[in-house]
Structures are given as C-alpha cells and as structure tokens.
Amino acid sequence: MDWDAVADELYGLPPGEFTAARDEHAKAARSAGDRQMAEKIHRLRRPTLAAWASNLLVREQPDEVERLLQLGEALRQAHRDLDGEQLRELSTQQHQLTFALARQASQLTAQAGQRISEDARQEVQDTLHAALADPEAAKEWAKGHLTKPLSAPVGFPTPSRQPAPAPAARRPAGEVADLDAARTRRREQQERLERAQQQSAEAEQELHEREGELTAAEEEQSRAEEAQGQAEQRVTDLSQQLDEAEREQQKAREAARKARDHARDADRAVREARRRAKDAAAHARKLAEQTQHQGKGG
Secondary structure, eight states: OOOOHHHHHHSSOHHHHHHHHHHHHHHHHHHHTTTHHHHHHHHOOOOOOHHHHHHHHHHHHHHHHHHHHHHHHHHHHHHHHTTTHHHHHHHHHHHOOOOHHHHHHHHHHHHTOOOOOHHHHHHHHHHHHHHHHOOHHHHHHHHTTTTTOOOOOOTOOOOSSSOOOEEEEOOOOSSSOOOOOOOOHHHHHHHHHHHHHHHHHHHHHHHHHHHHHHHHHHHHHHHHHHHHHHHHHHHHHHHHHHHHHHHHHHHHHHHHHHHHHHHHHHHHHHHHHHHHHHHHHHHHHHHHHHHHHEEEEE
C-alpha cells in the first residue's frame, strides 16, 4: 500500500466522506499485516471545508500554484531588502491573486457538490496569504494535504476581502520610510514572529501528542472489540457444539433404553423356551418309559 497515494486520495475527498474512507484504508492495511501503516493512516485528520478547498485548488490549478509560490519568493525578498516601491507593487499582485484563487477554490468545491461559506472562502485566502509569507507554509500547502487553514506570520500584511486597487501613481522616493526606523520595526516584528512561532510550535506539539493518545486509544479499542467478537463467536460455536452433544446424548440414552428392553424381552423368551424345552423333554421321557413298560407286559 502506497502512503502518498492513500493520502492523495483521502484529501481529495469531501470532508464528509473522509473518515469512512480513511478507516477503510486503515482496516485494509491491518488486514494485510501492516499495522504500522494502519496506525499512520488512522492518525490522518479530517480536513475542514477551507482546508479541503485549498487542497482542491492545489490539485486542479498547478500553474496557479507555481505562480503563487514565485510571487511569495519575490515578496519575501522585497521585505528583506526593505524595497518600498517593490513591496507596494507586489502587494497589489498579492491581493488580486489570492482573491482570484480563493474564488476559484470556492467554485471548485461547488463543482464537487459542496459549497463553502464566505468565512471559509476567506480562510482559503488567508491560507494563500500564509503560503506567500512563509516558505514552510508554502511547502505544506503545495502538498495538498492540509487539515486546517494556515495563517500568515505576524508582521506580514494581511490581505483584504476584496482585491486592492492599483495605485494611481508611484510615490516619490522621499516618501519611503526611514531605513533605520524600518529596520527597527522589522526587528521588533521578527521578535514577535519568533515568539508566536514558538507558541504555535508548542501548541502543535501538544496537539500531536493528544492525537497520538487518541490514536493509541482507538487502536486499543479496536483490538478489544476484535477480541470480544472472537470470544463471542467462540461462545456461539461452543454453544452449538453443546447443543449437538446433548442431542447425541439423548439419542444414545434412547438407544440404550431400547437395547435394555430388547435384552429383557430376549431373556424372558430364552427362559420361556428353556422351560418349554424342559417340559417337552420330561414328557418325552415319560412317554418312552410308558412305551417300554407296555412292551414288557405284552
């Protein structure tokens, strides 16, 4: 069983079909003797509607995925360079692209038979924004296996719910913020980002631990239920065998009773025949004696 193929299939399904399909794959892996694969599959979490929509977008629009990844690299480079004009130009592209792709994701879910709300569509747009801001988030999104929406790191501009209008004209270079102040703000933002990422990592670790405990408990429950089923089947089989043995015992008792009756009747007949034989022998001797006596008298 190929892990990537299973994950690709599951995360392409509407969330309502995910759990049953996941459990079926886990059961198949367990039946095949691959308990490690079964547990790995069972740990997969059902995606939210927004995460599923984001996954659909990755599958159905690979060219747009590449375009977004390239834009994200350009934006991050502009942030590193503190290039105000480049940031303004790329931010306009960012807002327009994320809005358009979020709308496409909404259309894809509708075509798949599951419409998403405006809030879920906004979560898709936030996920795209996170992919623009963070290369690790971009890699995670591009796999198409999200279980929940992504959020952009602290300090990265948040997109509006509508595409931002293009500026009428470029501002003069003198309006660009002072570089020293910008570097200070950037350093403060980076510190806030690191703290937020640390908190996020700790929360994610705790989530994984709790999910691991849940998986272990579900596996234990599955084994216990399987053992219970086997025991109940054994009880059923033994009950059937007991019923058959009792019927055979009853038949044997009936046969023994008939045999005893037959033996008793046979014994009675033997005694009666012996008596008649004895009486006949005695009668024959008596007749013989009488015949002999008459012969002597004549």
